[in-house]
Amino acid sequence: AQSVTQLDSHVSVSEGTPVLLRCNYSSSYSPSLFWYVQHPNKGLQLLLKYTSAATLVKGINGFEAEFKKSETSFHLTKPSAHMSDAAEYFCVVSQNSGNTPLVFGKGTRLSVIA
Amino acid sequence: GAGVSQSPRYKVAKRGQDVALRCDPISGHVSLFWYQQALGQGPEFLTYFQNEAQLDKSGLPSDRFFAERPEGSVSTLKIQRTQQEDSAVYLCATLRDQTDYEQYFGPGTRLTVT
Numbered sequence: 001a002q003s004v005t006q007l008d009s010h011v012s013v014s015e016g017t018p019v020l021l022r023c024n025y026s027s028s029y030s031p032s033l034f035w036y037v038q039h040p041n042k043g044l045q046l047l048l049k050y051t052s053a054a055t056l057v058k059g060i061n062g063f064e065a066e067f068k069k070s071e072t073s074f075h076l077t078k079p080s081a082h083m084s085d086a087a088e089y090f091c092v093v094s095q096n097s098g099n100t101p102l103v104f105g106k107g108t109r110l111s112v113i114a
Numbered sequence: 115g116a117g118v119s120q121s122p123r124y125k126v127a128k129r130g131q132d133v134a135l136r137c138d139p140i141s142g143h144v145s146l147f148w149y150q151q152a153l154g155q156g157p158e159f160l161t162y163f164q165n166e167a168q169l170d171k172s173g174l175p176s177d178r179f180f181a182e183r184p185e186g187s188v189s190t191l192k193i194q195r196t197q198q199e200d201s202a203v204y205l206c207a208t209l210r211d212q213t214d215y216e217q218y219f220g221p222g223t224r225l226t227v228t
């Protein structure tokens with residue numbers, strides 16, 4: 001069985017300050033881990049993915065995440081927030097192969113204050 | 115088209131009505147997934163197709179839910195005798211093939227049952 005816990009339902013940051021969205025996972029298998037972003041009235045977009053290669057993963061729009069097996073964590077970070085980063089972010093786990101269902105966390109809403 | 119499309123984008127149904135939600139995948143994508151996203155929650159897996167074969171329907175919440183993909187391309191999710199608890203956004207996602215990890219999501223259909 002697999003599950004994801006996003007530790008914060010809402011994070012608010014000022015523009016230009018760092019972003020940290022926390023995620024812990026549980027998996028019986030060697031997992032694949034993803035972060036997806038959902039802007040209002042738009043489809044889910046993949047930010048980055050970890051599939052057992054490098055543990056520090058770089059994604060789009062300056063986001064990155066680090067896979068830490070010992071801590072079962074996959075936190076998402078960005079050095080400097082932009083207004084356009086305001087959205088819902090989902091941490092996602094699946095088995096380490098394609099063609100398997102994704103298991104989503106409940107999401108973290110990121111607000112960026114000017 | 116360039117992405118996954120879903121229709122209708124919005125659907126209002128009276129309790130007890132049947133509805134059909136359509137997903138047009140990215141051309142050539144072999145795998146197709148349906149997810150249900152309740153308000154304020156992350157998406158949850160419903161069912162999955164590889165070509166025309168429905169390989170996993172363990173997430174369908176009741177026998178009122180039925181999905182098909184008869185020619186291995188367009189898929190339809192049908193809900194019979196809709197109930198208020200069926201109100202949600204229904205997301206379709208497609209995957210190029212078994213070696214790929216990135217699921218491409220459509221914009222979703224927002225179903226409201228009154």
